[in-house]
Amino acid sequence: MGILGYGEIGTELARRLAGFGCKVLYNKRSPLPAAAEREMGIQFAAVDELVATSDYVCMLLPLFPETEQSLNREFFALMKPGAIFVSCGGSGVVDDEALAEAVASGHLYGAAVDTFTFEPIASDSPLLPVARNPQANLVLTPHTAAGASSADRSGRVDDYANLLRVLKGEALVGRLA
Numbered sequence: 001m002g003i004l005g006y007g008e009i010g011t012e013l014a015r016r017l018a019g020f021g022c023k024v025l026y027n028k029r030s031p032l033p034a035a036a037e038r039e040m041g042i043q044f045a046a047v048d049e050l051v052a053t054s055d056y057v058c059m060l061l062p063l064f065p066e067t068e069q070s071l072n073r074e075f076f077a078l079m080k081p082g083a084i085f086v087s088c089g090g091s092g093v094v095d096d097e098a099l100a101e102a103v104a105s106g107h108l109y110g111a112a113v114d115t116f117t118f119e120p121i122a123s124d125s126p127l128l129p130v131a132r133n134p135q136a137n138l139v140l141t142p143h144t145a146a147g148a149s150s151a152d153r154s155g156r157v158d159d160y161a162n163l164l165r166v167l168k169g170e171a172l173v174g175r176l177a
Contacts, residue, residue, distance in 0.1 A: 110137025
């Protein structure tokens with residue numbers, strides 16, 4: 001598992017992965033102290049190494065001028081063939097067209113994307129035709145992966161309506177078919 005952007009969310013992800021016994025590589029501007037890496041069971045890796053060797057890459061990078069559209073065709077070409085890409089970081093970090101091509105071509109086994117170049121996702125996004133293809137492994141969520149910061153989710157009722165429908169065995173609203 002590779003984690004790009006190792007802040008608070010990356011730390012929590014690594015904690016949750018610890019029980020699965022997987023090797024966790026991470027990348028951030030500066031490596032953590034060796035003692036912290038040992039305690040967390042993680043290892044710093046250069047981006048090229050992380051993406052070339054990880055079966056799963058989770059992108060948690062914030063949107064800054066230096067990260068904008070930085071995960072592009074070259075980035076996805078470096079990823080291990082058959083890997084899965086998960087995007088929960090800043091909107092605009094991932095080149096949606098490049099990701100769509102990587103999934104549609106089969107280079108990546110699949111992807112789960114929670115943030116897009118334009119939000120809400122544009123009707124002409126290159127990700128939508130790929131997501132509509134039943135052969136493609138592409139899951140798109142409407143910037144809801146983070147959930148809520150408190151137990152009060154009243155402001156996000158619409159965000160969770162489909163999750164509740166799944167739990168009740170009801171049909172989904174807005175499903176791409």
